[in-house]
Amino acid sequence: MTVSATDLLLYAGAILILFLTPGPVWVALTARALSGGFSSAWPLAVGVVLGDILWPMLAIMGVAWIVSVFDGFMTVMRYVAAGMFLFMGVMLFRHAGATIGTDSRLTRPGRLAGFLAGVAVIVGNPKAVLFYMGVLPGFFDLTRITALDIAAILAISCTIPLMGNLLMALCVDRARQLLTSPAALKRVNIVAGVLLCLVGVAIPLI
Template sequence: MTISIADLLLYAGALLVLFLTPGPVWVALVARTLSGGFQAAWPLALGVVVGDVLWPLLAILGVSWIVSVYADFMLVLKWIAVLTFILMGVAVIRSADKTIASDSRLTRPGMWAAFLAGLAVILGNPKAVLFYMGMLPGFFDLTILTWIDIAAICFLSFLVPLIGNLVLAASIGRARALLTSPTALRRTNLTAGFLLIGVGLIIPFT
């Protein structure tokens, strides 16, 4: 292993700062939690993990042709994310008066949809792209890294944001559980629906 514990701790601190900077992932996570609670949000956090591992791995490998090909693929994913969030937002708004139990799409089928949404939003997130592809070489000498180093960097790259995202979703989910009146439920669902649509409309400009 060529990198020190101090280097990894510094990198983990930078990842924490990255997480604390609100972006599309935050908005998507809040919207999913408001619409379906923690159960609807944690698959999105797992989808984000894939991108959080992929971006530093691509940065470390430094293969320019992969990046150029992937950029086109990322553009396709961005538009898929736009449609995904807008459709989810419209669906939540249309069922604003329904209880969570009466809308099984927010539990079973929605888990896979949430995972794909998390994947799309992190792969199309310019903040993540800039950090991993632009700033990662500033933390480590990428030319001398061993596979153990790469594994450690990728592990931290998903662990710190994953813990943060799950804590955020759990906190919002607990607060959401207090909203039991039909009026509060309707307002919550309407807010979640408009947030989801907002993510879909913002993604093309990010």
């Protein structure tokens, strides 16, 4: 491998931050988990994996070809990558309270429908390949990477979002079960009541 563990770790951190940025996948995943539980949501998460592998691969191939034609392209792309992250950060601050739109086709019931919805929501976004073309050169020298390097990059690109999406689906499913179970709801209310009483007792003593 030509890429270092530090480079991969930094890239993994960037992918994690991007995953934590809400988008259509979050909306569709939450809607499916609320309507059909974890069993309805996990196929969507698996479908998203295809795009999370496809777009970085296309970006790597495209950048490698451009580099072979234009000298100095990698240097320019490093500044583009830095600028892209700065732009995304500023836009998140400016639109922090904006709502996220969704497509009702992404929440159709059924495992196959969920899988296809995951594929559609990620593959149907060609801007993703442009994002990766801007980001990957900021972390790796794409003129020197090997097949093993590419495998590691693709593994990070899909594994982190997959684990995050599955965890989110599981949490929403558990919350759904809690809210629909009278016994669980009663326990939560009892615990909450005890805590409120404790706070009420503690306030005069503070």
